[in-house]
Amino acid sequence: MLNSYGPIVIFFIIAAAFPIVTLWVMKFIRPKFIPTPEKVMPYECGITPESDARGRYTVRFYIVAILFVIFDVETIFLFPWAVQFQVLGLFGLVEMMVFLGILIVGYIWLWKRGALEWI
């Protein structure tokens, strides 16, 4: 019983040893790190960051995200239907069109109410 865990233990040891050994070896090979202002900047390509990355996002992003979540998740019902398309036949097709029709009505409503406008 315990024997069967042997390979896993060996695997863990190797996995842990690999980065340690690599970093230790590299310490002798790589050039010495001398921090200069250019080196410690977030983007090494030279673009100057404009503000903190943890700033606040406009609330408009949340609305787009909410709309995305709803329409994205509805596709979950399309997958089983697509897989069994032949079996479900015409009835399945009509059913799915009704479902999509309801979603499209929601989309029209969103559009007309201006939820997709960016102010």
Add this chain to the structure above:
Amino acid sequence: MAPLNHILALSVILFGLGAAGFVIRRNIITIFMCIELMLNAVNLAFVGFSRYLGDLSGQIFVFFVIVVAAAEAAVGLAIIIAVERNRQTLAIDEIDSMKM
């Protein structure tokens, strides 16, 4: 293949964590995430039972739960945004203007 007991144990732990977080946490977004955690614990239980019973309907229920959770998330986030706009806070203890 994990036995049913292990799956259920994980599901109960997740559900318990969600319920405990709901009671303990003070930020609305975190509380909301705890509810989502509880729903996902339910999903895990459904899938586990479905495989144990060899019955597909449990997995179909998960579909419905996911969609309902998404709809709930959308409405919940919209309500949270409305609250934030009116009060500039998301701490649940500060939202208590109706205490008698």
Add this chain to the structure above:
Amino acid sequence: MSTVQASDFICILPQIILSGFAILVMVFEPFVPAARRVMLGWFALFAVASAGAALAWTSTLPGTAFGGSVEASFFSIFFMALFLLVAALCLLGSFDYLARDHVQHGEYYALILMATVGMCFMASSTELILVFLGLEISSISTYILAGFKRQDALSNESALKYFLLGSFATAFFLYGIAFVYGLSGTTNLTALAERIHAQSSPPIMLWVALLLMFIGLAFKVSTAPFHVWTPDVYQGAPAPVTAFLSVGPKAAAFAVMLRVFLVTFAGEGAVLFWLLWISAALTMIIGNLGALAQTNVKRMLAYSAIAHAGYVLVGLATGGEEGSASVMFYLLVYALMNVGAFLLIAHLAGTGEHWTNIEDFRGLGFERPGVAACLTALMLSLGGFPTTAGFLGKFYLFRAAVGAGLTGLTVIAVVTSVISVYYYLRLVVVMYMQEGTPQAPSAPMPWPLRVALAVCVAGIFLLGLFPGNVLTLAHLAAMPLP
């Protein structure tokens, strides 16, 4: 593969009509100018009326549909008729309220219709997953309705609390369903009942599942100790919405309780009985004592709604045909009383609902005698005075409880309902016996609201004096339950 037939769709025709009209209202909304939005409300009322006609047709064709997942029985039809009545009354009371408070949007009417669809599915479904979907459809719609005044901080807060605690509760209910599924391999209530009764000793996990489902539903009907959200939510939500959500989702959750606890889990008698007994007693005590201390009318009625849930739980603990029938009769009576009271308060509170303190109503009896008489009748019925339906409803509930030997619980119920008379009468006393003028500017009452109130008050006295026909219907509906 089972095929779907036309009869399946006829079985859920009322729900189809309501959903279709709700979608149409949403489509029309952006194209209707703001001044004419009330037309959408009348359109929604027409939808409720058509659904009522469809329900009348469906009631002649009882049976199950969609592989036994939905049924049209006296039970489901009784509850669906109740939901349609509540929706119609709330719509009538909302037209002028929304215009007055500058939130006249078509979505309001669509959401009322969708919430009604969800409640109808809760009452007519015999499949737990469909019950869950119905519960969520009605819950999500009412979360939005509670926060419908977006600019109003109280309305926001109400929606937030309702949302957080409501979704917390549905997670419990759903977990219960998951365990039921795991233990029996089915979520169809009819099949489930057979499998449970076939087992000689039910596994302990079944009780856990039962408890989880009970917790979920107890939140929805706001029984102690799961009532904490009720006062805040009822106070903050727009008053016509409070009228709707203090009655509709509550009655729907009771319908689920009747079906699940009294039919499917009938074998689990002892555990279930004490669960219902204890929560009924707690709910009546906490609700009635809590209401005594309130100074806000909406908050007082919220505690009163908690107390009334306690009375209904007495009927559930009683069980049997007598208990179930009295529960259904009481839910109908409660709907008329509560919708009437909240709609009237919505009108009296004035623009922005500024005047909802009990003191704000002083002198109303002399200033506006008709309105005050109406409110008095509603309060007397809520308090259970003879000749009103509130009295008969309680009488049937308690008589059934005594008949089943629940003397202790009945004593608690009678004592607490005597206490409740104090806070209902306090409002009447303030209206008639205190000097002063009513605080809110007295606007004339719009006629749709008059119609709704007339239905409520007339219903209270009709049911209070001639309950015969409705009671027979309730017994017919309760018959298939054991």
